[in-house]
Every structure is written in structure tokens, then in C-alpha cells.
Amino acid sequence: MFGSSRGVNEYSRVGVETGVVSADPHKLVVMLYDGAMTACHTAVMHMEAKDFERKGAMISKAIMIIESGLRLSLDKKAGGEIATSLDALYGYMSDRLYMANIKNDPSLIQEVIRLLGDLKSAWEAIGTQVAPDNTQFQRVQNYAKAS
Numbered sequence: 001m002f003g004s005s006r007g008v009n010e011y012s013r014v015g016v017e018t019g020v021v022s023a024d025p026h027k028l029v030v031m032l033y034d035g036a037m038t039a040c041h042t043a044v045m046h047m048e049a050k051d052f053e054r055k056g057a058m059i060s061k062a063i064m065i066i067e068s069g070l071r072l073s074l075d076k077k078a079g080g081e082i083a084t085s086l087d088a089l090y091g092y093m094s095d096r097l098y099m100a101n102i103k104n105d106p107s108l109i110q111e112v113i114r115l116l117g118d119l120k121s122a123w124e125a126i127g128t129q130v131a132p133d134n135t136q137f138q139r140v141q142n143y144a145k146a147s
Contacts, residue, residue, distance in 0.1 A: 026127045029070070033120035036065040040097070040113045044106045052104075059101045062112070063094050089115065 043058035071090040076083045093112045100108035 026123070029073075030120060030123055030127070032065055032069040033116050033123065036062045036070070037113055037116045037120070039065065040109050040116070043100075044109050047100075047104055047106050047109070055104075056101055059097050059109070063097050066090050066094050066097075086119075089119075 039058045039062035043055050043062065046052075046055035046058060067090070071087060071094075074083045074087050074090075076087065079086070093115055096108045096112050100106070100112075
């Protein structure tokens with residue numbers, strides 16, 4: 001319709017970069033969940049279109065966000081049992097995505113999307129209850145104590 005999506009992609013990239021620069025730590029975690037979920041949804045779309053190269057690229061992107069963004073940011077000392085549980089869950093999600101890629105099974109990706117969505121919802125719920133300069137796991141611990 002517009003010929004090339006390059007301008008749209010560039011606009012989107014600048015929007016994300018601007019959001020990252022201005023975001024507090026809580027918002028950054030939400031953005032990571034959004035990015036991983038978007039990559040997963042796009043992977044399913046490419047899987048259904050039998051575009052296996054792009055499917056693989058999107059699954060790799062989702063795994064990178066989960067592993068290098070969410071999992072790597074965990075502070076297991078400060079986060080205790082919650083951080084340890086999140087670490088295991090992030091590892092599980094990465095494994096499921098890896099298997100989805102090998103088996104071309106969109107249901108495995110949908111499972112990860114649901115898990116990411118649940119975590120994102122919890123993050124958004126606790127975001128309003130905790131000061132923006134706390135770490136991810138201090139927020140989770142405060143939320144867990146309040147529940």
C-alpha cells in the first residue's frame with residue numbers, strides 16, 4: 001500500500017528508543033515483556049505463512065529478550081525465592097520457544113505468550129504500588145508481601 005515499510009519501521013524503532021531513554025526501571029521490564037510477546041506473535045504469523053527464515057529470526061529475538069533482558073536482569077540475592085522462580089520460568093520459556101522452532105508448533109509459542117502476558121499483567125499491577133527507583137525484584141517482593 002505504501003510501497004516500503006522502511007519508514008514505518010524506522011518510526012517504530014525511534015519510538016521504542018525514545019521510550020527506553022525516558023522509561024523508569026519498571027517500565028523497561030514491561031517493554032521487555034511487550035517486545036518478547038510481539039516477537040512471539042510475529043513468529044506464529046511467519047510459521048503459519050511457512051516463512052521459516054523469518055519465523056526463526058522472530059523466535060531468536062524472543063529468546064534473546066527473555067534471556068538477555070529479563071533473565072539476565074534478575075538479582076537472585078536480592079530477589080530470593082521469587083527471582084529463582086522467575087529464572088526457572090524464563091529458562092522454561094526459552095526451551096519452549098526452542099522446541100517450537102524445531103517442531104514448527106505454534107501452540108508452544110502460544111503457551112509462552114500466555115506466560116509472558118501473565119507476568120506482564122502482574123508487573124503492571126505492582127507498578128503503581130512501588131516507587132519507580134526500586135529494582136525489579138524489590139517490587140515483586142513488596143507485591144508478594146502485600147498479597
